[in-house]
Amino acid sequence: xxxxxxxxxxxxxxxxxxxxxxxxxxxxxxxxxxxxxxxxxxxxxxxxxxxxxxxxxxxxxxxxxxxxxxxxxxxxxxxxxxxxxxxxxxxxxxxxxxxxxxxxxxxxxxxxxxxxxxxxxxxxxxxxxxxxxxxxxxxxxxxxxxxxxxxxxxxxxxxxxxxxxxxxxxxxxxxxxxxxxxxxxxxxxxxxxxxxxxxxxxxxxxxxxxxxxxxxxxxxxxxxxxxxxxxxxxxxxxxxxxxx
Numbered sequence: 509x510x511x512x513x514x515x516x517x518x519x520x521x522x523x524x525x526x527x528x529x530x531x532x533x534x535x536x537x538x539x540x541x542x543x544x545x546x547x548x549x550x551x552x553x554x555x556x557x558x559x560x561x562x563x564x565x566x567x568x569x570x571x572x573x574x575x576x577x578x579x580x581x582x583x584x585x586x587x588x589x590x591x592x593x594x595x596x597x598x599x600x601x602x603x604x605x606x607x608x609x610x611x612x613x614x615x616x617x618x619x620x621x622x623x624x625x626x627x628x629x630x631x632x633x634x635x636x637x638x639x640x641x642x643x644x645x646x647x648x649x650x651x652x653x654x655x656x657x658x659x660x661x662x663x664x665x666x667x668x669x670x671x672x673x674x675x676x677x678x679x680x681x682x683x684x685x686x687x688x689x690x691x692x693x694x695x696x697x698x699x700x701x702x703x704x705x706x707x708x709x710x711x712x713x714x715x716x717x718x719x720x721x722x723x724x725x726x727x728x729x730x731x732x733x734x735x736x737x738x739x740x741x742x743x744x745x746x747x748x749x750x751x752x
Contacts, residue, residue: 510535512553515579515656515663516673517702518631522578532560539578543700548585548693553578554660577664579656580697582690589692591727601706601719601730603629603638608717612735614643615679615712622652624678626662627708628671636674636704651690652678675719677708685709685718687727695722706730 511521522542524535532553539551553560554577607627614623624647628640642662644654654676663673676698678691687695687709698705699722707720719730 510573510576512539512576512578513663513667514701515577515660516675516698516705519663519667519672521575543580545580545700546587548583548587549697550581550583550656551578552581552656552660554657554664557657557661557664559657559660577660578701579660579663580700581656582694582697584690585693587693588689589696591692591722591725594726594728600635601638602635603731607638607641608733608735611641611677611708612710612712612715612717614641615710618646618679619712620649620681622647622650622679622681624652624654624676626654626659626673627675627677627706628666629674630671631674631704636706638674638706639671641677649681654678654694674702674704675706675708677710679710679712681712684714685711685716685732687720692722692727695720 510524512524513519513521524538536551536553539545539553543551545551555573555575560576611625614625617623623643624645625641625643627638628642629636629638631637644658644662645652647653659673666672676694680688687707691707691709695705695707698707705721708717709720710717715735716732717735718732721728721730
């Protein structure tokens with residue numbers, strides 16, 4: 509039995525019965541079918557901090573591998589997804605003020621680059637509670653890529669604790685807090701691992717942040733915050749600013 513832990517969400521593994529002749533190539537294809545992986549997405553399997561190389565190790569027998577961490581990489585593509593934008597109708601998200609400031613400080617440090625990282629927390633009392641963040645990458649002026657191996661390694665570090673990876677963040681130098689098509693495709697990929705995954709978009713110039721999740725054909729805006737306003741320690745799905 510091989511346990512495969514998704515990098516996002518509560519660390520409950522997928523359990524696959526493994527025949528001695530099963531190879532990495534075979535396991536990967538089963539995951540592609542199970543998760544309905546698109547052509548511009550890639551299944552990434554990590555073992556003990558190392559990405560298993562599908563090309564070089566496709567015939568690797570997996571019967572002696574106990575735990576794997578699963579992430580999804582998103583390739584650059586021209587694919588487009590059309591979603592309607594909608595306001596959240598319930599209080600589903602909670603985040604500590606110091607966590608928002610930590611994410612924003614990461615963005616402020618790189619004035620000419622987009623940055624990205626992970627959101628750490630748990631689901632409690634029917635709310636997604638974000639308690640920490642981890643910086644992962646700095647990109648260029650138009651994009652940033654979050655390394656799936658780094659995501660998987662952070663998930664492995666958190667596996668035996670209370671909290672886990674619940675979302676991701678990245679900054680924009682322009683276009684406000686609106687999600688780009690690449691942001692949307694990245695979010696769709698991560699939600700295949702954990703449907704409650706959230707995306708946090710940071711507008712460094714306007715000092716605004718906005719949280720998103722995708723449901724069916726709708727881009728759900730969970731919360732938008734102006735960071736110059738006092739938060740009194742915690743923000744709980746406060747909607748003060750209309751969508752544009």
